[in-house]
Amino acid sequence: MTLRFLFLSLLALSWSLTGLAASEPQLTDHLRSKLVAAETAAQPGRTLDIGLLFEHDEHWHTYWVNPGDSGLKTEVELTLPEGVSASGIQWPAPQRFLLGELVNFGYDGRTLLPMQLTISADYAASTLPIAVSARWLICEHECIPGKADYRFELPVANSAEPDSRWAEDFAKARARQPQSMDIAANISEQAGNTLQMTLNGADLPENLSDWTLFPVAEELIAYGPLPHWQPAGQGWQTALTRSDYYQRLPETSDWLLVQGDRALRFTATASSAEAANAIGASQAVAVTDESKPTLFLALGLALLGGLILNLMPCVFPVLSLKAMAAVRSADNRAALRHHGLWYTAGVVVSFVAVAGLLLVLRAGGEQLGWGFQMQSPWFVALMALLLFALGLSFSGVWEFGGRFAGVGQGLTEGHGAKPAFFTGVLAVVVASPCTAPFMGTALGFAISQPPVWALSVFVALGLGLALPMLLLGFVPALARLLPKPGAWMTRFRQVLAFPLYLTVVWLLWVYGEQTSALSMAWLLAALTALAFGLWLWNQRHMMQSSGSKRFSAALSLLALIGAVALPLSSAEQAVPAAQPSNQAWSAERLSELTARGEPVLVNMTAAWCLTCLANERVALRDELVQSLIAERGIHYLKGDWTRYDADITQYLEQFGRNGVPLYVYYPRGGGEPQVLPQLLTPDLLLTTLAEGGQPPKPAP
Numbered sequence: 209m210t211l212r213f214l215f216l217s218l219l220a221l222s223w224s225l226t227g228l229a230a231s232e233p234q235l236t237d238h239l240r241s242k243l244v245a246a247e248t249a250a251q252p253g254r255t256l257d258i259g260l261l262f263e264h265d266e267h268w269h270t271y272w273v274n275p276g277d278s279g280l281k282t283e284v285e286l287t288l289p290e291g292v293s294a295s296g297i298q299w300p301a302p303q304r305f306l307l308g309e310l311v312n313f314g315y316d317g318r319t320l321l322p323m324q325l326t327i328s329a330d331y332a333a334s335t336l337p338i339a340v341s342a343r344w345l346i347c348e349h350e351c352i353p354g355k356a357d358y359r360f361e362l363p364v365a366n367s368a369e370p371d372s373r374w375a376e377d378f379a380k381a382r383a384r385q386p387q388s389m390d391i392a393a394n395i396s397e398q399a400g401n402t403l404q405m406t407l408n409g410a411d412l413p414e415n416l417s418d419w420t421l422f423p424v425a426e427e428l429i430a431y432g433p434l435p436h437w438q439p440a441g442q443g444w445q446t447a448l449t450r451s452d453y454y455q456r457l458p459e460t461s462d463w464l465l466v467q468g469d470r471a472l473r474f475t476a477t478a479s480s481a482e483a484a485n486a487i488g489a490s491q492a493v494a495v496t497d498e499s500k501p502t503l504f505l506a507l508g509l510a511l512l513g514g515l516i517l518n519l520m521p522c523v524f525p526v527l528s529l530k531a532m533a534a535v536r537s538a539d540n541r542a543a544l545r546h547h548g549l550w551y552t553a554g555v556v557v558s559f560v561a562v563a564g565l566l567l568v569l570r571a572g573g574e575q576l577g578w579g580f581q582m583q584s585p586w587f588v589a590l591m592a593l594l595l596f597a598l599g600l601s602f603s604g605v606w607e608f609g610g611r612f613a614g615v616g617q618g619l620t621e622g623h624g625a626k627p628a629f630f631t632g633v634l635a636v637v638v639a640s641p642c643t644a645p646f647m648g649t650a651l652g653f654a655i656s657q658p659p660v661w662a663l664s665v666f667v668a669l670g671l672g673l674a675l676p677m678l679l680l681g682f683v684p685a686l687a688r689l690l691p692k693p694g695a696w697m698t699r700f701r702q703v704l705a706f707p708l709y710l711t712v713v714w715l716l717w718v719y720g721e722q723t724s725a726l727s728m729a730w731l732l733a734a735l736t737a738l739a740f741g742l743w744l745w746n747q748r749h750m751m752q753s754s755g756s757k758r759f760s761a762a763l764s765l766l767a768l769i770g771a772v773a774l775p776l777s778s779a780e781q782a783v784p785a786a787q788p789s790n791q792a793w794s795a796e797r798l799s800e801l802t803a804r805g806e807p808v809l810v811n812m813t814a815a816w817c818l819t820c821l822a823n824e825r826v827a828l829r830d831e832l833v834q835s836l837i838a839e840r841g842i843h844y845l846k847g848d849w850t851r852y853d854a855d856i857t858q859y860l861e862q863f864g865r866n867g868v869p870l871y872v873y874y875p876r877g878g879g880e881p882q883v884l885p886q887l888l889t890p891d892l893l894l895t896t897l898a899e900g901g902q903p904p905k906p907a908p
């Protein structure tokens with residue numbers, strides 16, 4: 209026995225050294241593969257790990273058990289002697305691959321697909337022959353089917369040593385094996401083509417926002433949208449979009465949560481919508497009890513963000529309206545308080561109305577974010593017409609009286625409650641595309657919360673925006689700083705028209721970015737028609753004959769109708785705005801670069817976002833910043849949210865944001881992405897992009 213053991217041990221050692229514990233490598237299209245064993249010998253009564261070792265060409269990948277939107281999983285067929293049984297592939301945690309609008313799940317680079325053999329205790333042969341036939345699909349932008357046969361024999365012995373050649377591959381595959389979680393998982397069908405998943409249990413990670421969800425079963429959910437997990441009681445909850453091929457919810461379904469090399473497996477049980485809502489309701493109570501600081505923090509951030517919003521460029525035009533109203537009431541504290549309260553009411557009601565519409569549209573499945581209305585060329589055109597009309601009024605081109613004043617100028621000018629209220633409305637309409645510091649976090653929290661919480665955050669945002677006007681009425685010291693009303697106000701009013709004209713220029717540029725140069729020309733013609741109509745209407749009062757008055761009134765109305773109709777009709781000719789292809793953001797491009805460990809600076813912006821434009825001009829286009837980006841080989845990807853883009857919306861949601869700007873820096877080597885502040889400075893960018901934490905020295 210001793211001699212036999214010694215002989216087999218020497219034989220196993222000999223085969224290990226000569227490479228017989230693995231099949232011959234197979235070279236196929238874009239893949240080098242072989243069958244390997246974890247140990248140098250097979251032991252009766254024990255298990256033995258074997259595996260298919262895939263080495264993919266760069267950018268090529270094969271597929272997981274659920275391949276995603278396209279592809280085929282790798283399949284194996286084992287031929288083993290009597291007394292030996294095998295598991296199928298023990299799938300390691302997969303990766304996501306983005307191919308345009310398609311999402312695939314699989315593996316790239318060097319990957320081992322492990323299997324396990326169970327050898328009976330009475331297995332008496334001196335060797336264990338192992339044969340495996342495998343088929344796969346390997347893809348980059350094109351896909352190539354592949355297959356290969358592998359065969360080798362292992363000596364049978366009473367002991368074995370790990371084969372050092374594959375030890376690291378097996379260790380990595382074991383590390384990526386999903387670990388079962390003892391949690392309660394429920395999934396249910398909801399209205400709006402969504403599924404709701406609720407996870408609850410002590411085994412859950414503390415924060416799921418960094419984990420990627422993979423469904424083991426196919427055709428349950430759409431793979432593009434990433435779930436946005438929200439705390440719910442002792443666990444987490446998210447909404448999932450159903451797959452286009454969705455038929456029904458199975459009683460149980462397996463899922464993976466993956467973060468790096470760590471993977472957790474759980475089984476979700478299907479429940480009715482009513483039961484899920486009951487779970488959600490009970491958890492909502494728990495959240496109310498346990499997460500008040502989060503809501504309070506969001507309310508505080510929203511209040512602060514709204515206050516800072518007064519300093520953002522997008523609100524400048526409305527500042528002129530507010531300034532005129534405040535100056536007119538400078539010597540009347542009661543009027544100031546009256547104006548401030550009605551202005552606050554207008555701001556808060558408008559914020560709640562816009563937020564309510566946004567929440568309703570999102571509940572209907574629309575992927576929209578804050579400022580969504582500015583993505584409509586028609587809305588931008590109507591805003592340009594409105595602000596241009598106000599500018600003309602400030603310049604004295606037109607002064608209306610009588611009934612028409614009630615729907616035009618009188619809405620935002622004067623001393624009463626109605627002008628103050630509608631000035632607040634206008635402030636929200638103009639300010640809504642902007643995101644001030646602290647607003648992004650508050651809005652990202654609000655959008656994912658129950659409606660009452662969400663609207664509370666928007667109320668706080670409105671109170672922050674209206675706070676300066678409120679203080680003027682209730683803090684005498686501030687009111688005393690206002691100049692006294694007088695004749696100078698006429699000239700001051702004319703001067704305030706120019707911020708409005710500049711805003712119209714900005715809106716024209718946004719409209720041109722969203723549509724085309726031809727459509728922008730039609731909008732310019734509409735502005736001209738508006739100016740002509742308003743001027744002619746004002747001239748009507750100086751005409752002598754009733755016929756001339758009726759003719760001018762009819763012509764004015766025709767011009768005003770034409771002013772509105774022109775952009776509404778021409779906006780349909782919109783074409784997507786062009787972007788330089790070498791800087792255009794796409795999820796696929798970002799994934800490709802970060803997978804290679806290359807540094808990337810992502811700029812999510814929109815033409816109607818003045819904060820974005822200010823950051824670009826002040827910080828991103830700074831000469832030193834540009835030099836550093838070039839010197840360090842940093843890829844600068846720019847995502848344009850000027851028009852509706854579901855992919856960008858989903859990307860923003862990954863970082864808890866619901867609007868632009870968003871700046872994310874992915875450091876070299878694949879470190880954690882860093883979200884930069886919404887107001888950039890050259891120094892901040894230089895420090896961040898320097899990666900070592902030290903800004904580069906300026907050129908001598």
